[in-house]
Amino acid sequence: MAQRTGSLVGALNDAPLSLFHLRTVLTAGMGFFTDAYDLFIISAAVTLIKVQWDPSATELGLLSSTALIAAFVGAFLFGRVADVFGRKSIYGLEAAIMAAAAIASAFAPNIIWLIVFRFVLGVGIGGDYPVSAVLMSEYANRQDRGKLVGLVFSMQALGLVAGPIVAMTLLASGVSGDLAWRLMLGLGALPALAVIYLRRTLPESPRYVARVRGNAPEATRSVREFTRGQVDAAADAEPKVRLSFWQFLHDRRYLRLLLGTAGTWFVFDYAYYGNSISTPLIIKSVAPAATTIETMAWTLIIFVVAAVPGYLLAILKLDDIGHRRLQWIGFTVMGLAFLALGVIPGITSLLVPFLVIYGISYFFAEFGPNTTTFVLSAEVYPVSMRTTGHGLSAGIAKVGAFIGVFVFPILSSALGIAGTLRITFLFAMVGVLLTMLLPEPAKQDLEAVSYEDELISQQA
Numbered sequence: 001m002a003q004r005t006g007s008l009v010g011a012l013n014d015a016p017l018s019l020f021h022l023r024t025v026l027t028a029g030m031g032f033f034t035d036a037y038d039l040f041i042i043s044a045a046v047t048l049i050k051v052q053w054d055p056s057a058t059e060l061g062l063l064s065s066t067a068l069i070a071a072f073v074g075a076f077l078f079g080r081v082a083d084v085f086g087r088k089s090i091y092g093l094e095a096a097i098m099a100a101a102a103i104a105s106a107f108a109p110n111i112i113w114l115i116v117f118r119f120v121l122g123v124g125i126g127g128d129y130p131v132s133a134v135l136m137s138e139y140a141n142r143q144d145r146g147k148l149v150g151l152v153f154s155m156q157a158l159g160l161v162a163g164p165i166v167a168m169t170l171l172a173s174g175v176s177g178d179l180a181w182r183l184m185l186g187l188g189a190l191p192a193l194a195v196i197y198l199r200r201t202l203p204e205s206p207r208y209v210a211r212v213r214g215n216a217p218e219a220t221r222s223v224r225e226f227t228r229g230q231v232d233a234a235a236d237a238e239p240k241v242r243l244s245f246w247q248f249l250h251d252r253r254y255l256r257l258l259l260g261t262a263g264t265w266f267v268f269d270y271a272y273y274g275n276s277i278s279t280p281l282i283i284k285s286v287a288p289a290a291t292t293i294e295t296m297a298w299t300l301i302i303f304v305v306a307a308v309p310g311y312l313l314a315i316l317k318l319d320d321i322g323h324r325r326l327q328w329i330g331f332t333v334m335g336l337a338f339l340a341l342g343v344i345p346g347i348t349s350l351l352v353p354f355l356v357i358y359g360i361s362y363f364f365a366e367f368g369p370n371t372t373t374f375v376l377s378a379e380v381y382p383v384s385m386r387t388t389g390h391g392l393s394a395g396i397a398k399v400g401a402f403i404g405v406f407v408f409p410i411l412s413s414a415l416g417i418a419g420t421l422r423i424t425f426l427f428a429m430v431g432v433l434l435t436m437l438l439p440e441p442a443k444q445d446l447e448a449v450s451y452e453d454e455l456i457s458q459q460a
Contacts, residue, residue: 008223011223012138012139012141027198033156034098038098041163067119068122068402072126073126079129079394082391087134095193097121098124138206142443145379145441153371154311164299164300206223216233248388253451254451261373263396268373271428309363310366326368331435335427343422348416379450
């Protein structure tokens, strides 16, 4: 049994790293495995769908990117609902939407219906971002919060790896192209279905129950049961946090933070999704003789050799280096790698040198803004607006991702791969500047870094 403290929030901040933290990581993280698989598997499926249905350039662009623009809708809608009605009110619903849309995509009769089903899928994916991130940050302790929220997001790495493996396995087994892409998309339903029950058993965020609903005794009982006594408190009350949506939008501090979190995430997702979903096309342009399976193999190698180590190192060092500082480092090196690919003569026609530098950009994307934009957005807003702020940031980011994926083929046709990557470098440099708007939350209480304690004092 943990020693009882006077404050539930203080007990959560001071709690040692324990099994209940890892249970929450697994529950939240499986959704991000599904998100990554569903978003990035389309890059493999598109090469087969092109052969079967011969879509127009516009249809092809929408097919690759419509889930991303839909994620804006899902992130904002679910993020706001979770602040008004509670995180648990929708936790599991977004996974059910993803499962249903993945199955429907597998049975799409034509390109238009497939685009529609991908849109529905994107709504579920977008809804998963704010709720999973915030639930983890609100259960996390002070010392390990970046590591724990980063672990949730790092499940994306497994989804990135799983996609090419599934695609290569199906193609190598001799499955017809028509059946292969349907299986690729439909298999995304399995992990979503697997976590629905697990998510519904996760208790409501104790910080939300105590400081928004004003029911500290219920929050204390719930967290005591969930943590099996490892987190306990003796207080019968917590100060309520009162901040409406309109007050949030008119507070200069939070508008600055929103520009920092949403702006950095927007420019990063433009670069990251535009390149990632187009990776098979990029490799094909660098190595025109490569077969579909060879292209998928190179994509997998990049993910395994560059992306996965980046995720792992970010988890290990995030709280030590600092969340804001690591984001700045990642944007800087990632941008320089894009610049090198854009200015070194002949690099886009040499497969191995190209992939080495491209891999460096991937490593510092994960060991940097791909992880930190997710973590920072779950930390810097007060509990009554935390999923709203994260949802707005994630949703605006997915608009950037949509633009990146949609325009990448157009830009690469007009400017070549080198010219397109020079533009990506500029986006990374904007990310460096916008990062300066954010505070450093590493190893600080959520209530301090989000101005929540100050807000409570002003409202008293």
